Amino acid sequence: MELNKDVSLKPYNTFGIDVNAYQFISIESEEELIEILRRFYASELFVLGGGSNMLLTQDINKTVLHINLKGIEIVEEDDHHVLLKANAGENWHDFVLYCLEKGYGGLENLSLIPGNVGTSPIQNIGAYGVELKDTMSYCETINRQTLNKKRFYTKDCRFGYRDSVFKTKFKNQYIITSVVFKLTKKDHILHIDYGSIQNELESKKISSPTIQDVSRAIIAIRQSKLPDPNQIGNSGSFFKNPIVAFSILENIQKSFPDVPFYKIDESSVKIPAGWLIEKTGLKGYRKGDAGVHSKQALVLVNHGNASGKEVHELSEHVKKEVEKKFKIKLETEVNIF
Numbered sequence: 001m002e003l004n005k006d007v008s009l010k011p012y013n014t015f016g017i018d019v020n021a022y023q024f025i026s027i028e029s030e031e032e033l034i035e036i037l038r039r040f041y042a043s044e045l046f047v048l049g050g051g052s053n054m055l056l057t058q059d060i061n062k063t064v065l066h067i068n069l070k071g072i073e074i075v076e077e078d079d080h081h082v083l084l085k086a087n088a089g090e091n092w093h094d095f096v097l098y099c100l101e102k103g104y105g106g107l108e109n110l111s112l113i114p115g116n117v118g119t120s121p122i123q124n125i126g127a128y129g130v131e132l133k134d135t136m137s138y139c140e141t142i143n144r145q146t147l148n149k150k151r152f153y154t155k156d157c158r159f160g161y162r163d164s165v166f167k168t169k170f171k172n173q174y175i176i177t178s179v180v181f182k183l184t185k186k187d188h189i190l191h192i193d194y195g196s197i198q199n200e201l202e203s204k205k206i207s208s209p210t211i212q213d214v215s216r217a218i219i220a221i222r223q224s225k226l227p228d229p230n231q232i233g234n235s236g237s238f239f240k241n242p243i244v245a246f247s248i249l250e251n252i253q254k255s256f257p258d259v260p261f262y263k264i265d266e267s268s269v270k271i272p273a274g275w276l277i278e279k280t281g282l283k284g285y286r287k288g289d290a291g292v293h294s295k296q297a298l299v300l301v302n303h304g305n306a307s308g309k310e311v312h313e314l315s316e317h318v319k320k321e322v323e324k325k326f327k328i329k330l331e332t333e334v335n336i337f
Contacts, residue, residue, distance in 0.1 A: 001025060001032045003063075012066060013051035014114050016233030017308045021046070021064040028068050028089075030177055034147055036065060037175075042144040046337075047175055049088065052115030053123055053235055054335045055315075057308035067118055067175065072098060075180055080187065083137055085180045088118025092125075099181075100212050105188030106135040106181065108215040109197075112222045114229055114236055118176045121152075122166040123333070124159045128218055129194030133159040137182045141174040150174065162240055162333050190214055196221055225296045233302030234293070238315060239273040239330045252326060273322075273330055274298035280321040290314040312336060 007024035010016055027033045036045075046062040068089040075083040082104055086095050092115050096107045109130035121139050125132050138153045152174075158165045166174065188211050192198055200217040201209050209217070227234050249269050252259050256279065261269040277283060277297035284294040289306035291314070293299040300311055300318075319330045 001027070001035075007064070009048075009051070009056060009060065009064065012048060012064075013054055013056055014229035014233065014235050015055055015302050015308070015311065016229075017056045017302065017306075017311070019056045019059045019308065021060045021062075023063040024066065025063065026066040026068045028070070030069070030142070033065070033067075033069075033142060033175065033177070036063075037142070037144060037147055042172070045144070047172075049119040050091065050114065050116030052229070053119060053333070054337060055235065055308050055311055056337050057312050058337070060337070065175075067116070067177075069118070069177055077185070080185055082183050082185055083180055084183055085178050086117045087178045088116060088176050090117045091115075092117055092120060096215065099183060100215055103211075104183040104185060105190075105211040106183040108211045109191050109194075109218060111215040111218045112226075117179050121157060121159075121176060121179060122164055123162050124157075124164050126162070127222075128197060129191045131159070133157070135181045135183060137180045139179045140177050142177055143174055144172070161243070192217075226299060227293055227295075227301055233306070234299050235334045237273075237298045237333050238300040239277075239298060239318075240333045241270050241273045242276075242328050242330060243268050243270050244328060248326075248328065271328070272298070276322050276326055276328060276330070277318055280318075280325050282318055282321060285314075287314055287317075292318065308336075 004024045007021045008018055009021050010018040025036060040063055044062055046060050046064045048064050048066050069087040070089050071087040072090060073085050075085050093112050095117055096111050099107050109128040110125060113125055113127060120132050121136060133154055136154050138151050141150050141152060143150060190209060192214060197217050200221055206213050243264055245268055249261055260275055261271050263269050274297045282292050283297040285292045288310055289303040290310040291301050291303055293301050300315060302311060315332060322328055322330050
């Protein structure tokens with residue numbers, strides 16, 4: 001364990017924003033983590049996982065803990081299910097591929113989501129009709145102040161749309177060290193009715209898809225729409241898809257009869273934020289090196305040397321234009337620091 005000073009965080013955030021950390025430590029074991037937590041007050045620490053769901057707008061004048069805990073193991077299994085534990089520093093997509101290689105089902109719809117396993121419960125990551133809460137059994141944590149270990153079961157996490165207790169009641173109080181998933185070993189339940197999954201499978205002439213087929217279809221769809229963070233800085237979806245009342249949808253339909261939406265309950269629907277942004281004319285918009293992606297307006301990008309402040313200013317401009325046109329206030333999905 002090495003403590004370094006004045007470290008650039010550009011390699012550690014998927015937006016590729018070049019800000020510095022006052023101090024930086026990569027944590028590779030629970031013992032190291034507990035040792036550091038003993039040495040520093042919680043307020044002096046900034047916890048960093050895969051850096052995929054954040055926008056850094058300034059230098060971090062704290063000690064940055066890069067949670068780099070590795071390892072995957074079976075907790076228990078029977079003929080039908082496996083409880084699989086992944087440590088927080090495992091890359092999310094690599095973990096999904098590992099599960100598919102082993103024939104474990106449940107995470108295939110979450111293929112190619114950027115980030116690490118440890119941050120996945122915080123956001124309750126989701127895509128194509130599946131969310132983390134659907135397969136997570138529990139996550140293991142360490143309290144940043146008391147150093148006590150605590151297990152949070154799914155029911156304890158108060159999962160919502162891109163939300164959890166780790167963003168609200170217990171924000172900055174716990175560090176997730178591992179996540180345990182309950183996955184199927186056979187008789188997999190496939191979720192292929194969302195978005196364009198079915199079309200992608202049909203284009204490949206696949207009528208009886210496997211979990212691997214579903215994953216490949218989703219990877220193809222995502223790659224056709226979303227930029228690779230290794231090629232152009234981004235954090236995936238920057239905004240949440242807004243959930244609005246039917247009356248707002250009906251008002252939009254007067255001008256845009258083809259507006260896409262997904263029914264949530266008897267009184268509310270979800271409208272794709274990307275569609276709303278596109279209809280303001282901002283798809284492909286660019287100011288300096290901060291831009292709205294040309295293929296998916298839900299994604300903001302760093303074309304090279306944009307600062308976090310410039311990306312943040314662009315996000316505020318997008319929110320303003322959407323509210324002006326549709327009377328809908330967009331919420332950011334990424335965490336802004």
